[in-house]
Amino acid sequence: MKKDIHPNYRDVVFYDTSSEYKFITKSTIQTSETIVWEDGKTYPVYKVEVSSNSHPFYTGKKMMLDTAGRVDKFNKRYAKK
Secondary structure (H helix, E strand, C coil), rough: CCCCCCCCCCCHHHHHCCCCEEEEEECCCCCCEEEEEECCCCCEEEECCCCCCCCCCHCCCCCCCHHHHHHHHHHHHHHCC
């Protein structure tokens, strides 16, 4: 293998800001922030807005969207005159 062409593969903490959920996994993502994990070691942290802990598909919580209002708004805007 060639040297110095591969990214740094290391443990990274992913932090879900919407649900305060944190998990650690291996990644090559570059971050400037760090966090102290439960084992006392310092790891780089990457903040995400959605993870398996907060995504509606994985949690089973359905989100209701106001589609009727959107359709009416669209029809009013683009109705033939």
